[in-house]
Amino acid sequence: MNVVFLIAIPLLAAFISILIKKYASYLLVAVGLFNIAVLIFSKNGIVFIGGFDTTISANLLGITLLLDTYTRIALWVVNVLILVIAVLNIKTYRDYGSILLLAMAGLNGLLLTNDLFNLFVFLEISGIAAYLLSTSNKKPVSTFRYLLYGAIGSSLFLFGVVILYSMYGTLNMVVMIREISASNNYTEVILPFILMFIGLGVEAKLLPFNAWVKGVLGNSNVLSGPMIAGVYMAAMSFVLGRLVTNLFVFEGTLLTVVTLILVLGIVVGDLMAFSSSKVREILLFSSIAQSSIIILLFVNGLTIWAVYLIVANALSKTVMFLVINKATAETENDEVDSLKGLFVHNNIVGLTFTLAALSVMGLPLLVGFVIKLNYLTALAGAGQITLIAVILLASLIEGIYLVRLLVKLWYKGEKDLRVEYHFSFKMVFIAIALSLLVFGNYSTPLNELDNSIDTVSEVVNNG
Amino acid sequence: MRKLFGLAITFALGLVIILALNNTVNFPAFGEVNLSERISGAYLSEDNVEEVGSANLVTSIVIGFRTFDTLGEVTVLFISSLGVAFILGRKKQKRMNLNFKPNFMLRVGSNILLAIILVTSFYIILHGHLSPGGGFPGGAMIASSVLLLYLADDRFRSNIKGFKLLEGFAGSLFVIIGLLGLVFATAFFANYLPTGTIGNFLSAGIIPIIYVLIGLKVGSEIAGIIDNFLTEEERA
Numbered sequence: 013m014n015v016v017f018l019i020a021i022p023l024l025a026a027f028i029s030i031l032i033k034k035y036a037s038y039l040l041v042a043v044g045l046f047n048i049a050v051l052i053f054s055k056n057g058i059v060f061i062g063g064f065d066t067t068i069s070a071n072l073l074g075i076t077l078l079l080d081t082y083t084r085i086a087l088w089v090v091n092v093l094i095l096v097i098a099v100l101n102i103k104t105y106r107d108y109g110s111i112l113l114l115a116m117a118g119l120n121g122l123l124l125t126n127d128l129f130n131l132f133v134f135l136e137i138s139g140i141a142a143y144l145l146s147t148s149n150k151k152p153v154s155t156f157r158y159l160l161y162g163a164i165g166s167s168l169f170l171f172g173v174v175i176l177y178s179m180y181g182t183l184n185m186v187v188m189i190r191e192i193s194a195s196n197n198y199t200e201v202i203l204p205f206i207l208m209f210i211g212l213g214v215e216a217k218l219l220p221f222n223a224w225v226k227g228v229l230g231n232s233n234v235l236s237g238p239m240i241a242g243v244y245m246a247a248m249s250f251v252l253g254r255l256v257t258n259l260f261v262f263e264g265t266l267l268t269v270v271t272l273i274l275v276l277g278i279v280v281g282d283l284m285a286f287s288s289s290k291v292r293e294i295l296l297f298s299s300i301a302q303s304s305i306i307i308l309l310f311v312n313g314l315t316i317w318a319v320y321l322i323v324a325n326a327l328s329k330t331v332m333f334l335v336i337n338k339a340t341a342e343t344e345n346d347e348v349d350s351l352k353g354l355f356v357h358n359n360i361v362g363l364t365f366t367l368a369a370l371s372v373m374g375l376p377l378l379v380g381f382v383i384k385l386n387y388l389t390a391l392a393g394a395g396q397i398t399l400i401a402v403i404l405l406a407s408l409i410e411g412i413y414l415v416r417l418l419v420k421l422w423y424k425g426e427k428d429l430r431v432e433y434h435f436s437f438k439m440v441f442i443a444i445a446l447s448l449l450v451f452g453n454y455s456t457p458l459n460e461l462d463n464s465i466d467t468v469s470e471v472v473n474n475g
Numbered sequence: 476m477r478k479l480f481g482l483a484i485t486f487a488l489g490l491v492i493i494l495a496l497n498n499t500v501n502f503p504a505f506g507e508v509n510l511s512e513r514i515s516g517a518y519l520s521e522d523n524v525e526e527v528g529s530a531n532l533v534t535s536i537v538i539g540f541r542t543f544d545t546l547g548e549v550t551v552l553f554i555s556s557l558g559v560a561f562i563l564g565r566k567k568q569k570r571m572n573l574n575f576k577p578n579f580m581l582r583v584g585s586n587i588l589l590a591i592i593l594v595t596s597f598y599i600i601l602h603g604h605l606s607p608g609g610g611f612p613g614g615a616m617i618a619s620s621v622l623l624l625y626l627a628d629d630r631f632r633s634n635i636k637g638f639k640l641l642e643g644f645a646g647s648l649f650v651i652i653g654l655l656g657l658v659f660a661t662a663f664f665a666n667y668l669p670t671g672t673i674g675n676f677l678s679a680g681i682i683p684i685i686y687v688l689i690g691l692k693v694g695s696e697i698a699g700i701i702d703n704f705l706t707e708e709e710r711a
Binding site for chain 1: 491492495496499501502503508513514515516517518523526539540541542543544546547548550551553554555557558561562639640642643644646647649650651653654656657660661662663664665666
């Protein structure tokens with residue numbers, strides 16, 4: 013099946029959904045299922061939109077989509093998670109059906125496109141959808157701040173694309189990579205790369221472009237929390253990773269600066285989480301630190317482990333935000349102390365939350381451990397001892413605050429706290445926790461994939 | 476202090492941009508690019524223009540080579556108007572009170588003007604493949620005629636349900652026309668209708684059809700936004 017369906021059908025459904033508002037959320041679930049079918053039956057390769065040329069070397073005018081193993085993993089994560097979140101919220105957030113459909117189209121487009129301006133267009137669509145999702149928090153000021161940061165970020169990204177286009181006269185990523193390496197003059201492309209990196213850094217929650225995160229995720233609910241901390245975070249990391257590994261050339265001083273920013277992001281993120289007493293803030297600062305680690309791995313060329321880290325992180329954060337946001341919706345307060353004893357009456361939920369948290373920390377038996385062990389080994393092989401020291405130190409801080417949080421949530425407080433989790437929520441938690449456990453113990457499939465993630469140029473050249 | 480810091484950063488960034496782009500080999504001064512040496516010059520080559528069939532070169536890029544981007548841009552406007560309606564127009568709305576009373580002459584005069592604006596906007600939309608203009612400016616003109624009615628008559632309410640219907644249908648048809656490209660040709664948004672002779676009114680295949688849909692969609696979306704901004708919640 014043609015992968016353009018992944019973008020076209022959600023868009024079509026979004027346009028239709030405003031005519032049949034009542035059924036928008038059902039339409040969303042149907043389209044989500046359809047997308048999964050498309051993912052199963054589609055083949056890797058390049059899709060030419062408009063059908064102007066049939067070979068990539070000649071195609072310089074039309075827009076192309078590129079589906080390879082990297083994109084396929086990203087699409088699976090995004091589409092499955094959106095479907096799960098849509099099903100869980102089918103009754104509570106009915107009005108958001110059209111917006112979720114547009115978010116789906118935007119994120120799929122973002123991941124599939126092989127054209128830099130097209131990337132910007134989808135960045136806008138998914139960005140505006142995210143601002144609208146954050147309105148469900150009922151905190152207009154933080155939504156407005158998110159909108160401002162997002163708008164400035166995507167303008168900087170566009171500015172970078174404009175400079176690149178006026179230099180090389182093409183927007184096609186594959187052709188652009190070819191032209192840049194042919195011109196062999198990397199100092200000229202530093203500025204556009206930095207602008208684009210900052211632009212995507214806003215959405216990927218990298219320090220210091222992430223001042224919006226606290227307001228949006230700190231007040232999030234069962235819809236906006238998992239969508240922005242899970243789905244959007246995964247998609248944006250994938251997109252930034254694609255550009256970092258293929259297009260951007262970080263060398264010399266620039267590499268040092270970028271590494272320094274990311275290392276700061278890891279340390280500051282974990283320290284902020286350590287000093288916070290609100291559960292949602294602990295989770296959001298922890299995801300800021302995680303996203304910096306992910307991009308750091310991409311910058312160091314450890315693509316495969318960055319990809320696994322994104323997937324594991326998206327799954328764990330989805331569970332954690334769903335558990336906490338469901339509870340805070342009832343307690344109306346997310347101080348750790350007011351959620352004391354949350355798991356006393358919810359053992360299964362508590363167990364899955366604990367597994368997700370332990371996987372984020374990277375404890376043995378869970379998938380987080382396998383990933384951490386592998387990327388630390390790879391970094392050691394590359395002689396990056398300082399980075400290893402930073403990551404280990406951050407893991408230590410992370411371990412302390414997550415264990416402290418878990419202890420408080422498990423031990424009974426002064427009040428008897430009862431939160432009802434619907435059966436469907438429990439099923440999702442169990443499924444995700446099981447997958448974290450299974451892949452933590454049986455990592456052969458992960459190691460096998462190791463060889464099949466190529467760069468864009470390799471994919472194009474080898475067919 | 477924070478503002479001063481912000482100002483310093485802005486100036487520093489500006490300086491960096493100027494220094495980085497000044498006197499570089501690959502970034503020539505505006506208007507001094509030799510297009511024949513550039514990849515983008517191919518947009519202007521005769522074969523490629525004939526393949527799309529639009530006499531307006533800008534249209535041949537916007538609705539020919541890069542229709543997919545245009546679909547995206549239409550979606551950006553769609554989601555923006557959806558957002559405005561989502562935030563401002565959730566309950567039953569009534570007209571906001573203007574602090575002037577429009578008189579009879581203004582109302583009749585604006586109706587005459589309305590007809591002229593609409594005819595011009597339809598002309599611009601229908602000739603988008605031949606002359607400057609097209610769906611976006613034409614659609615914005617349709618919406619401006621609605622704005623005129625709102626300003627000239629303090630009791631006027633446009634038929635928002637009708638506009639919503641139009642918006643949904645035009646958007647869906649836009650995507651369906653693209654999908655039909657997979658049936659009648661090989662690619663999404665392939666131009667499967669005959670392109671005819673360049674310069675004729677009936678030419679350029681699916682381009683004029685797409686422009687009509689974009690015009691209707693843009694017009695109804697902006698009209699919806701205008702309605703949201705000029706109405707308020709009814710107090711119970």
